[in-house]
Amino acid sequence: MGEAQFGVRHVIGVPVATTRLAEQALVCMPPRAAKFTLNEWKMSNEQRCRNTEDQQQLADRILGECERIREETAERAIIMKATSDRRIEERIGDIEFNKNELQMQRREICLELESLSVYKIRVLDCLASLQTNALNICRKCLMLRDGRIGIDLVVDEVEHALQQEITTILGGQSLLKRALEQLNEQMRRLRSTRYLLDRDLQYKQAAIDIDKGSLSLKPTDLCLSVYEGYTSLDPANISAEEYNAYSAKNIQSAAREVTSARPIRIFIDTLLKQVIDDLWSAYNKCNHEFKERIEDTKRAKAKLEDMHRETTEKIADMQNNILELQKALSAKEGNVGLAHTRLGRRAQRIGAELVKDPPGQALYYECEMLRHSTEQLQQMLHEANAALRFLLQTQIQLEEDINVKMNTLKIDEVDCMTLRATMDYHSY
Template identity: 25%
Template sequence: MATNRDPYTCPNICPKEGRHDTERNEQEITTVRQHENIHAAPYVPGMIKPPEPKIYPPGAPPKYLPQPTDSTSGDILGMGPIGPWAAGHIDWTPQAGTTGVRPVVDKYSITRYSTGEWRKNNEYILTPRATDKAKALETQTKKDIENAFTNLDKKLKDSNVKLDKRTKDLAHWKKQTEKALQDITDEINTLDEDRARLKGACRILMMPEAISRECLELRTGRYEPDLVRDDAEQELIKEVAIVGEIRRVFMNTLAKVEVQMVKNKAAKSSIEFDWSDKMISLKVDRKNVSLSPESNLILYHPGVTRWPENATTLEYWQHYCAEVVRNCEEVRQESEQLRGDLMTVITKGSQDMKLQADRTNCALAETVEATEAMCENLEENLKENLKKIADIENLIDYLKESLRKVDEKNKCVMTRLHARNYERTSVENCRDEAQYALIAEAKFIKETTESLHGKMRDAEAIRSELMKYRGALEKDIACKRKSLNIDKDRCARVRAHMPSPEEFAGG
């Protein structure tokens, strides 16, 4: 075997020409390689040195974090028969793994990153990137909450002061209305006694007058919208007027008494309504003053943070309170003046009274017939409305069940997307067709949910309208039945005692 063969050339490939050039540079190449790689020489027994402990400078970080002695371009390792690298020296860069610089696999392992890169990755993982933001958010949130509760306490205190002042104002005006109500009540009672003395001279005429007025009083008990001035009402008023005509001499005086009595009752009714409203408002505001955030009676009432449609200004309220008391006092003074003008009168003929009574009875009969027909139509409409409400409620239940099913599908697609977004790693987390399909499914589910919610709102609105219409129908039916009870039963029984012309003639 030839001993002068060049160890760096292949005899089967390299040409023999130029071999003397290789022999001429052999010593120079060997010297350079000895400086570059100390492991280039063949293995010699006894050359392995004992392990040398690594010395870290004082105050160095833990071993798993970057060290001052780490190389920025990777570990410089040489190639040898027992070295760790089959491919020799490799400089590691951020492009590690790119074709051309990827490490070679031997039969033991494959390495991709250097020790320095491993330590830098450990430092990156251990660095808390959101902790400072969380601390700042926590501090600012606590400060904002503290300021918010301070302002809430100030607003609550201011509201309590204003409510307390309001209750004092209401209590003052309530006393004024109570005094005026007592005065007008006493005046009504006194005027009624004087009127009874005047009517004592015509006992027979007391009966038709009492019947006519009682019918009018009964009809004032009708509910809206039946509280109308219909033909029966007109005839009853004419009947009262004819009774006054029969009395001849004291007609004007008695008419004034009756008008004054109506005014007194109207003033009393007005002052009673005002007193009742003030009692309710005072009760409400006293209850509100007693309430606090710790009370057991507080609840959520959505939609109340607004001005009511019938809300008035404070100036108008003060003017109204004073005006009601003043009007009541003026009516009371007029009644006092009228009570000194009462005088007796004589009787008028019974024929006019009988004719007017017949006309009144005919008008009442026509009113009763029309009211009965209207009541029947209202009851039919109520039945149809109740049926339609039941259908709409079934539709709402079906929409709720559909929303529940859509929600289950929404949870399914969200679970799939969450798993694919956060459990797939590295390059596997790609925008494949399945991802596009899941996103499209989620979008369609959202649109479907919004559409179903819109239909739910429409159904709820329609049901609300039907419920309002049902309430209106029931209220109107009750109103019509009340009117029938007054006109058909009570007024008829009262008018059955109307005196005949013979009774008038007989005195």
């Protein structure tokens, strides 16, 4: 066998290698499986039968015990559910009784708050009107008047009147705020008590909803879940005595606040009338100063417009003068060119003919006179252009001043007076 595996055979008693070892395909045979005896086979079957009988007997005992436990736990669960349902119904009744008591006290607080809110609304409306309407308009008028430019940005009587009106408004607000503090304090205490009642009512309603929802649940519902946490599933740590004392305290506190709440209506009526009268006085004085200032600005603007019209006419005259001077200079260019051309041509004479004769002297004198005339015209043109620039600069300055006055009139007459027309003081 070994020789066959290595490819060796006997030829006439001599082993001869048919192929080389590296060229042979080696095949490994697996070892044979172990065999058992007949006694071992019988013992194995008997052992398997005994184990099966033992497991069947154990299963019978477990089946019987499971049936007994199922019946016992089912009966126990029904009894415990009925007990829990009865206790939950009793608790719902107790909570609803306390809830009704809290709702009665809450209605009393709401009625008292409504009576106090009437005067609070009057004071708040007045304060809001002074802040968002009167005070903002006065401050906006001051801000708009800061938009005046140039010499018109002046501290005038209008600005003093606006500052005085702002002072009057702030003083009225201060008085109203102090009166409102007394009213707010009582209302704050009522609202605080109502908040505690609302929170208690909310908690009680939530508890009722939870308990009613718990009563409606059945063991067969699909929404049931099993708690698998480590902490206690019932975190309640408040005793029944503490719960009853808490509800009773809220009820007593509400009754005490309703009894102690009293309005201050007469004082607020008198204060509102005094503040409104002072504001009307400051408003009328400021409007009078505005009208006076607007008239002064209009007169100054009219005078500047007259001067601007006269300056515009002078500018037109000067521009025409400059055009005439330019035309005169253009006309002189031909004469200068003619005289220079003649002198140049006569300079080309030859020999003794290149003599200083009267025509040459006349041409030279003509050139000098033309040069002098051109210089005079150019000088006058320069002065005319300078005068035109000054006139244009003056015109621009006048236009700027007129624009300044127009800007001032727009601010005072259009913007500020339009804003002030929306101011309204009345008995709130």
